[in-house]
Amino acid sequence: MGLLDKLRPAISEIDRSGEGGFVVTSTETLFNWARLSSMWQMSFGLACCAIEMMATSASHYDIMRFGVIPRPSPRQSDIIIISGTVTLKMATRIKMLYEQMADPKYVISMGNCSNCGGPYWEYGYHVLKGVDRIIPVDVYVPGCPPRPEALLEGLMKLQEKIRAERLSKIELA
Amino acid sequence: MTQQQIVEQLRATFPDKLGTWIEMTNGSEYQRRIGSYLEIASPEIVKELCLYLRDAKELAFNSLLLISTLDNGDGSLSVVYHIESTTHAHRLALKVTLNSDHAIVPSVTGVWAHANWQEREAWDMMGIRFAGHPDHRRILLDEDYPGHPLRKDFKEPDFYHGMKVPN
Amino acid sequence: MSELLEGRTIKHSTLPTTTHVHAAEAVEPRRLHTEEMVLNMGPQHPSTHGVLRLEVVLDGEIVVDVIPHIGYLHRCFEKHAEMLTYPQIIPYVDRMDYIAAMSGEHGYVTAVERMMNIEVPEKVEYIRVLFAELQRIASHLIAIGTYGLDAGAFTPFLYCFRDREDILEMFEKTCGARFLYNYMWVGGLSHDLHPDVLSMCRTFILKSRKTHKEINDLLTMNHIFVERTGGVGVLDAQVAVNAGASGPMLRACGVKWDIRKNDPYSIYDRFDFDVAIGSNNIGQLGDAFNRHWVRMQEWEQSLNIIEQILEQYPAQDTTSVQSAIPKRLKPPAGEIYSRTETPRGELGYYIVSKDNVKPWRVKVRSPAFSNLSLLPLISRGYLVADLVVILGSIDIVLGEVDR
Numbered sequence: 147m148g149l150l151d152k153l154r155p156a157i158s159e160i161d162r163s164g165e166g167g168f169v170v171t172s173t174e175t176l177f178n179w180a181r182l183s184s185m186w187q188m189s190f191g192l193a194c195c196a197i198e199m200m201a202t203s204a205s206h207y208d209i210m211r212f213g214v215i216p217r218p219s220p221r222q223s224d225i226i227i228i229s230g231t232v233t234l235k236m237a238t239r240i241k242m243l244y245e246q247m248a249d250p251k252y253v254i255s256m257g258n259c260s261n262c263g264g265p266y267w268e269y270g271y272h273v274l275k276g277v278d279r280i281i282p283v284d285v286y287v288p289g290c291p292p293r294p295e296a297l298l299e300g301l302m303k304l305q306e307k308i309r310a311e312r313l314s315k316i317e318l319a
Numbered sequence: 320m321t322q323q324q325i326v327e328q329l330r331a332t333f334p335d336k337l338g339t340w341i342e343m344t345n346g347s348e349y350q351r352r353i354g355s356y357l358e359i360a361s362p363e364i365v366k367e368l369c370l371y372l373r374d375a376k377e378l379a380f381n382s383l384l385l386i387s388t389l390d391n392g393d394g395s396l397s398v399v400y401h402i403e404s405t406t407h408a409h410r411l412a413l414k415v416t417l418n419s420d421h422a423i424v425p426s427v428t429g430v431w432a433h434a435n436w437q438e439r440e441a442w443d444m445m446g447i448r449f450a451g452h453p454d455h456r457r458i459l460l461d462e463d464y465p466g467h468p469l470r471k472d473f474k475e476p477d478f479y480h481g482m483k484v485p486n
Numbered sequence: 487m488s489e490l491l492e493g494r495t496i497k498h499s500t501l502p503t504t505t506h507v508h509a510a511e512a513v514e515p516r517r518l519h520t521e522e523m524v525l526n527m528g529p530q531h532p533s534t535h536g537v538l539r540l541e542v543v544l545d546g547e548i549v550v551d552v553i554p555h556i557g558y559l560h561r562c563f564e565k566h567a568e569m570l571t572y573p574q575i576i577p578y579v580d581r582m583d584y585i586a587a588m589s590g591e592h593g594y595v596t597a598v599e600r601m602m603n604i605e606v607p608e609k610v611e612y613i614r615v616l617f618a619e620l621q622r623i624a625s626h627l628i629a630i631g632t633y634g635l636d637a638g639a640f641t642p643f644l645y646c647f648r649d650r651e652d653i654l655e656m657f658e659k660t661c662g663a664r665f666l667y668n669y670m671w672v673g674g675l676s677h678d679l680h681p682d683v684l685s686m687c688r689t690f691i692l693k694s695r696k697t698h699k700e701i702n703d704l705l706t707m708n709h710i711f712v713e714r715t716g717g718v719g720v721l722d723a724q725v726a727v728n729a730g731a732s733g734p735m736l737r738a739c740g741v742k743w744d745i746r747k748n749d750p751y752s753i754y755d756r757f758d759f760d761v762a763i764g765s766n767n768i769g770q771l772g773d774a775f776n777r778h779w780v781r782m783q784e785w786e787q788s789l790n791i792i793e794q795i796l797e798q799y800p801a802q803d804t805t806s807v808q809s810a811i812p813k814r815l816k817p818p819a820g821e822i823y824s825r826t827e828t829p830r831g832e833l834g835y836y837i838v839s840k841d842n843v844k845p846w847r848v849k850v851r852s853p854a855f856s857n858l859s860l861l862p863l864i865s866r867g868y869l870v871a872d873l874v875v876i877l878g879s880i881d882i883v884l885g886e887v888d889r
Contacts, residue, residue: 345818347603354822383730384825384832384851385834385836387847387849389838389847399821401823431729432725433859435859437730458557461557468562469565
């Protein structure tokens with residue numbers, strides 16, 4: 147059943163006769179499953195890490211098997227990977243791009259520079275010391291630059307995070 | 320031509336305007352060639368001198384390699400021009416020293432087009448003005464960024480557009 | 487031009503040289519009412535190769551002027567260089583031209599060694615040149631692959647990245663890092679060459695020659711690609727020299743200028759290779775196609791150099807690669823301008839020392855910065871769709887443009 151396997155154990159009954167049928171699950175699980183399996187990424191590179199991001203999306207590491215498809219516009223994308231140093235001149239633009247994205251949106255901060263300023267921490271008069279000073283970050287991927295495998299793990303961590311998301315904040319007793 | 324011959328010719332053409340020829344003391348002949356420079360005593364002749372260097376047949380310095388700037392730490396700034404002739408395969412470095420309160424030097428954009436962005440960068444980073452530059456704006460930093468960061472007395476701002484800058 | 491090019495039948499008359507240059511005049515006779523319009527491209531744009539913003543002034547489809555806005559990746563390299571000691575600067579050099587980190591390191595350590603008069607063991611020189619040339623291929627692979635993307639060809643990108651992984655694997659085996667290495671130190675190297683690398687190189691050469699032919703068939707000789715890039719963004723040789731172009735950008739104009747030949751450093755005088763230049767055979771001298779073609783030829787020449795290194799490499803030599811590293815790096819007072827040829831052109835370091843462990847000033851002549859400054863010059867009068875092709879042919883790395 148491929149993708150539907152992921153919905154277990156929430157699926158109670160599946161008709162395998164081929165005549166159609168029904169799936170019983172919670173909306174929360176269904177929505178989360180849909181969100182985490184097609185995270186469209188804004189194709190947007192900043193610095194050195196962008197080259198590793200490109201390598202991740204090229205044939206060797208093939209990021210598309212996670213349902214991550216690069217989109218050129220912020221309006222069409224679900225996640226943004228901040229791949230590199232955020233400078234003061236760029237920071238306002240990144241904030242604007244983030245605000246243009248439609249909800250739900252997620253941010254992966256890739257590399258030490260966007261985590262905390264990285265090697266430019268001390269004397270970088272034009273470097274923002276961490277992209278979380280301007281936008282909220284979901285997953286931090288350390289490394290300078292992180293290996294493609296590290297970025298893929300960051301993606302999987304984000305998927306885990308989405309899988310555990312609650313649609314409503316009301317706690318049922 | 321050797322660098323000494325070039326300097327001699329320049330001294331004959333621009334008497335009293337040039338300073339001393341500073342030669343690298345240690346190292347091989349090649350190291351002396353890439354480590355020596357000619358000081359220019361009066362900054363206002365820079366453009367004239369560069370035009371001569373470019374157009375004189377036997378010199379033909381047709382390529383500007385780099386314009387770099389220096390904060391000497393004693394209230395003076397320097398502009399260093401590294402130039403080269405691709406036809407005669409010789410090169411030369413010129414150095415102009417300016418007072419940091421009144422750092423202005425003629426632009427050589429009209430001589431070598433390469434100087435355009437190099438001079439804009441020098442203004443941006445070191446705060447040296449270039450008289451007669453066609454597009455005298457900052458290049459790397461935003462126009463409202465306070466100060467010129469490569470000066471030795473530069474202090475980074477605490478906040479810039481609401482963003483905290485120091486760590 | 488190699489037989490490869492001459493064997494093909496691409497009609498020169500079909501090239502869009504005339505139509506493009508005179509596009510502006512074509513509008514005139516019909517007396518269309520036109521108005522200038524400003525289009526903003528970037529800093530988030532898939533074809534700007536990073537965070538570059540172009541302010542494009544358009545008259546209809548025709549580019550009237552381009553104003554590049556840079557500095558979105560200004561990471562204060564020169565300030566860091568003043569604050570850190572000589573060996574500490576090397577990682578920052580890596581991060582400047584991040585696509586060709588080895589070449590950047592090679593330039594920097596050469597400059598400091600020239601200041602300090604350090605003799606480097608022969609074996610170290612061989613490893614350095616080997617890695618610099620491998621890096622040149624890796625960098626050109628990215629340039630060629632992404633240039634294919636810019637011109638609308640997706641497959642070469644995948645092929646190029648596949649081959650690049652082989653090179654990165656060799657680097658990783660030797661120094662542990664995939665991509666930003668801190669491998670070349672002043673006076674030596676951080677690690678000795680991994681014993682597997684030489685045999686990996688031999689396999690790589692065979693494989694890479696095949697890919698080279700494949701890319702030539704797929705991309706370079708592709709009629710659509712030639713139509714798209716031939717005669718676009720033409721740069722005159724004299725203007726190029728005057729405006730500070732270097733590397734493939736300069737050689738595509740027909741100027742035979744390569745620092746490896748004209749101002750030799752390291753042990754490049756021991757190898758026999760040609761300096762690739764542009765020609766009029768396909769496209770026009772100094773156009774976007776020739777810049778791509780020069781990169782293709784340089785890829786082949788680099789393979790030739792690597793072959794010669796494999797022949798000459800002193801495998802029996804057991805000298806430690808760290809034997810010439812000085813205990814204390816403190817160059818004598820003085821200044822120096824030293825340059826090397828990176829995949830993008832002439833990378834120069836102007837270093838001023840005041841007899842201290844930290845340099846007083848390090849100024850970089852970055853080839854991408856100088857080459858990008860020519861963009862307005864070579865894109866005026868062409869169509870807006872050509873702008874992406876012209877920009878891609880310059881092969882900029884924003885880390886090096888902004889430093």
